[in-house]
Amino acid sequence: MFGALLRHYREMAALSQEALGGKVGYSKSQVAMVERGHRPPKGGFVPKADAATGANGGLIAAAVKLKFSDxxxxxxxxxxxxxxxxxxxxxxxxxxxxxxxxxxxxxxxxxxxxxxxxxxxxxxxxxxxxxxxxxxxxxxxxxxxxxxxxxxxxxxxxxxxxxxxxxxxxxxxxxxxxxxxxxxxxxxxxxxxxxxxxxxxxxxxxxxxxxxxxxxxxxxxxxxxxxxxxxxxxxxxxxxxxxxxxxxxxxxxxxxxxxx
Missing domain, CATH: 3.30.870 (Endonuclease; Chain A)
Structure with a gap:
């Protein structure tokens, strides 16, 4: 699940939801909604979050799979x-x-x-x-x-x-x-x-x-x-x-x- 993977990389990077939101242009509540699977990642969220969390392409690869599930x-x-x-x-x-x-x-x-x-x-x-x-x-x-x-x-x-x-x-x-x-x-x-x-x-x-x-x-x-x-x-x-x-x-x- 993309949201769970996002949370994993965010916590590994020692970033709060608010801190990650500031780096990707989302509010704390919007990041939380993506992590819970209640909101799809839109616009440039995925590459920005991948870079901010040091996921090294992990979030981008997950998003490719996500786009077909959607x-x-x-x-x-x-x-x-x-x-x-x-x-x-x-x-x-x-x-x-x-x-x-x-x-x-x-x-x-x-x-x-x-x-x-x-x-x-x-x-x-x-x-x-x-x-x-x-x-x-x-x-x-x-x-x-x-x-x-x-x-x-x-x-x-x-x-x-x-x-x-x-x-x-x-x-x-x-x-x-x-x-x-x-x-x-x-x-x-x-x-x-x-x-x-x-x-x-x-x-x-x-x-x-x-x-x-x-x-x-x-x-x-x-x-x-x-x-x-x-x-x-x-x-x-x-x-x-x-x-x-x-x-x-x-x-x-x-x-x-x-x-x-």
Missing amino acids: LAAWFKPMAEEEARCVARYQYESSSMPGLLQTEAHAYAVHKVACPPLDDDEIDRLVAGRLARQALLTRRPPADVSFVLEMSALTRPIGGRKVHRAQLEHLLEVSELRNVHIQVMSPHRETHVGLNGPFILLEAVDRGRLAYLEVQGKNFLISEQPQLGDLFGLYGMLRSQAHGLEESRELIKQTVKEYAH
Whole structure:
């Protein structure tokens, strides 16, 4: 358990909860909640706590295991493959991909789940979703590409303030050299992705997988010809969508619409 390990390293370093909190930007009560497993470690807590307690990577290794335990059980096989991939491509037809969501957006999404989730479950799932975003900035970098429908930019999930922050975050992520975000023109009458969203993964050994999800049902596809068809389809989607700079301008324009 991450919390018990954190307490062990903190006590070995002769640090009080208050002292550790001062080093990582948490209050005494927040550190206590992490140690009891009542609060997931967020933001830069783990690397800061690892350095402050002299854990020498022990807390970071525990957090890697924790991030998979914080995911919905049905998504864990996909997350494990995703964490190892060297390339990841996603077409999304209606919502903001989890890898691009802000914390506030992720909370807003889970709060309207049906059947409803309790607060602890929401905290756990949001923590797992945010932990996956390490893929965007890890070293060595993965090649990550998204093709988004305009509805992902215009549906104000969480309200106007949350949505504006989400769009601004999208612009920040798009500045990463290994991340490519394209938007499908809302004026295009048709395109090859109308059958629905999907995710493609490429492993270091060049093995390939596709992931499809529909109303809680999910499938990992590793066989031809479906796999090759989906990779070819994604290439066509990229050619049909706006280019990278056009897409950034479209996102900027949408941000302005949520200025007030």
